[in-house]
Amino acid sequence: MSENQKSVDRRAFLSFSARAAMAAASLATAPASFAQQAASAQPRVLRVGNQKGYLNLLKGRGTLEKRLAPLGVSVTWTEFTAGPVQLEALNVGSIDFGDVGEAPPIFAQAAGAPLAYVAATPTRPQSEAVLVPAQSPVKTVADLKGKRVALNKGSNVHYFLVKLLAQHGLQYKDINVVFLPPADARAAFERGSIDAWVIWDPFFAAAQKTLNARIVADASGVVGNRAYYFSSQNYVAKNADVIRIVIDEIRAVDQWGKQNPDALASELAKLWGLPKPVVDLAVSRQVFGTEAITREIIGEQQQIANTFLDLGLLPKQVDVAKAAPPGLA
Numbered sequence: 237m238s239e240n241q242k243s244v245d246r247r248a249f250l251s252f253s254a255r256a257a258m259a260a261a262s263l264a265t266a267p268a269s270f271a272q273q274a275a276s277a278q279p280r281v282l283r284v285g286n287q288k289g290y291l292n293l294l295k296g297r298g299t300l301e302k303r304l305a306p307l308g309v310s311v312t313w314t315e316f317t318a319g320p321v322q323l324e325a326l327n328v329g330s331i332d333f334g335d336v337g338e339a340p341p342i343f344a345q346a347a348g349a350p351l352a353y354v355a356a357t358p359t360r361p362q363s364e365a366v367l368v369p370a371q372s373p374v375k376t377v378a379d380l381k382g383k384r385v386a387l388n389k390g391s392n393v394h395y396f397l398v399k400l401l402a403q404h405g406l407q408y409k410d411i412n413v414v415f416l417p418p419a420d421a422r423a424a425f426e427r428g429s430i431d432a433w434v435i436w437d438p439f440f441a442a443a444q445k446t447l448n449a450r451i452v453a454d455a456s457g458v459v460g461n462r463a464y465y466f467s468s469q470n471y472v473a474k475n476a477d478v479i480r481i482v483i484d485e486i487r488a489v490d491q492w493g494k495q496n497p498d499a500l501a502s503e504l505a506k507l508w509g510l511p512k513p514v515v516d517l518a519v520s521r522q523v524f525g526t527e528a529i530t531r532e533i534i535g536e537q538q539q540i541a542n543t544f545l546d547l548g549l550l551p552k553q554v555d556v557a558k559a560a561p562p563g564l565a
Contacts, residue, residue: 280309282478285322285331287315288507293489296503300485309478320390323349323466332471333482337436337463338392341559342541346550350468351559353529353537355483359460362521364393364436366400367449369425374432377404377453380411383431386424389415390549393434395540396459398547403458408547425449436461437518438508445514460536465526472561487526494524534560 282304286292292315294300301311316322319336323344326334333354345351366385368374374383377400387393398408414421414430418439424430426447435443443449455461465483472479493500497519505515527533534556541554 280307280475280478281312282309282333282475282482283312283314283331284482285314285316285325285334287318287322287335289335289504290486290489290493291335292507293493293500293503294485297489299488300482303481303485304478307477307481309475320344323351326351326466326468329468332475333465333467333479335463335465338461338537338540339390339395339544341464341466342537342544342554342556343390343550345541345556345559346552346554350470352467352469352472352561353464353534353559354467354472354479354561355465355486356527356529356533357463358523358525358527359462360521360523361455361457361459361461363440363455363518363523364396364434364461365440365454366397366452367425367433367435367440367443368431368452369428370448370450372431372450374452377401378406380432380452381406382411384412384414384429385432385434386414386416386421386430387434388417388421390544391436392459392461393436394549395543396455396461397434398543400453400455400458422447437521438504438510438515441517441521442510442514445511445517462533462536469559483526490524490526493519493522497522529561531560 284291284295286295295313304311314325314331316325316334319334319340320343322331322334322336323340325331327344327347327349341351341353366377366380374380380401385397387397397413401408401410414424416424416430418435421430421433421435422439422443425433425443432452433443433449444451465486467479498516501512501515501519504510504519505512508515537556538554541550541556544550545553
């Protein structure tokens with residue numbers, strides 16, 4: 237990685253920290269009545285930060301509110317566009333619970349967020365891949381050497397690409413990485429200004445269905461590609477009963493989706509604003525389930541953190557175990 241790239245990554249990290257510090261300062265100067273209400277913890281509140289996915293489905297059903305009402309717990313919902321923004325909100329105390337991919341929690345922990353992993357999905361390696369245009373001369377991973385490869389910086393596919401290259405005898409520096417968010421990467425892919433795109437569902441499925449994109453390799457046998465549900469350490473310590481109910485309700489939605497994939501795809505198509513055939517393909521690659529955090533899962537996250545540190549994407553070593561729940565299996 238060039239010194240310029242490292243400088244950009246450090247600035248991105250410092251920007252995260254600065255935004256969190258400003259928000260924290262704002263909270264610190266809130267009226268005394270606000271602090272008194274928070275301290276009294278009556279009534280209790282669960283503030284959920286949700287993306288357009290399973291938590292949105294849970295919100296629409298209203299079952300979480302019904303389960304928590306007897307405990308005197310109300311629920312608020314705030315929608316976010318991506319995991320890193322959710323975790324910034326957690327860092328400044330604006331939300332208590334959310335869902336996120338593998339990589340953003342590591343950057344949040346490096347920035348000092350009081351993160352607590354509370355549950356995980358099973359591995360879903362088939363839902364992310366390296367794509368090329370149908371007529372591209374790139375046929376194998378080895379053919380990526382010297383090519384322009386787009387991805388979302390610091391995301392789960394970033395880690396996937398590093399591991400995929402190593403598995404095929406290439407180094408990260410052997411390709412020309414172009415950092416682009418999904419919408420910009422898709423546009424670049426259509427224009428032909430990049431040679432390959434590393435992306436996840438449903439963007440992956442949309443590229444296959446609407447751009448005739450071809451898969452060079454998915455993450456099978458390379459990385460796990462889990463998602464995580466998170467809270468703050470303080471909230472978990474004081475509201476373990478609430479967290480248990482939330483995870484229980486997520487499992488119920490997950491089980492429903494497994495038994496009703498067509499209905500699930502219909503609901504997600506509306507949420508995502510995508511044609512149902514695209515979502516059908518993404519759902520066909522979904523691995524259903526909600527799992528407890530284990531030592532093995534924390535070890536997987538530590539490997540990702542170590543890889544990002546080696547690439548110069550993190551300013552310091554992250555000890556993922558500090559965000560683990562007590563009494564790991």
